């Protein structure tokens with residue numbers, strides 16, 4: 001059995017003092033509910049990331065990923081290196097953050113992705129099922145991502161925006177906050193969405209406009 005206190009002191013304290021402090025403050029609940037799914041300890045790989053034990057063992061979470069305790073996650077997700085999920089949304093003037101991030105099943109979230117939480121109690125940033133979210137993408141607070149979407153590298157989704165099912169946001173797309181990209185649509189690479197995108201359409205450009213298919 002791993003001694004969590006020793007792990008924190010030996011590894012996190014010298015190398016990642018901020019995380020060490022955060023984990024230290026949560027040590028008691030961790031001790032009380034070790035290994036909740038009653039799986040062998042090594043599945044949780046607690047030496048690399050003590051937070052892993054919070055999630056189903058079918059999730060593959062890179063040890064350098066930072067996943068806040070406000071995050072709820074389903075099964076079968078892959079989370080890449082240096083991705084940060086559940087940090088506070090960038091909301092001017094917000095002082096306290098009570099929102100959550102909900103991630104469904106079977107999503108692939110690559111490296112250096114950021115997904116932020118809402119400020120307001122009871123609100124969530126939501127990622128559905130089966131999405132592919134590529135490296136360096138950003139998903140702002142309160143955003144809603146449906147199912148089976150493809151969000152390509154470097155895409156920025158503003159706060160409160162919605163991306164419906166089976167949508168493809170190609171390389172380096174920007175979605176203005178509070179806008180909706182309706183289902184089965186495509187935003188071509190580099191497109192800047194400033195108005196809602198109609199269902200089943202392809203838009204390109206700055207500002208993004210519909211093209212004939």
Ligand SMILES: CC(C)(COP(=O)(O)OP(=O)(O)OC[C@H]1O[C@@H](n2cnc3c(N)ncnc32)[C@H](O)[C@@H]1OP(=O)(O)O)[C@@H](O)C(=O)NCCC(=O)NCCS
Pocket residue numbers: 152153170171186187188189190191202203204205
């Ligand atoms: C929007 C898109 C799907 C259109 O593809 P397409 O129908 O094959 O279009 P074409 O390449 O034949 O280009 C048609 C015209 O639109 C222009 N065009 C294509 N994509 C464009 C874009 N994203 N923004 C602005 N103009 C674009 C082309 O220059 C061409 O203009 P022209 O007729 O004056 O020469 C495609 O350009 C795109 O964005 N693909 C995404 C690529 C990508 O992100 N791949 C990585 C996935 S991980």
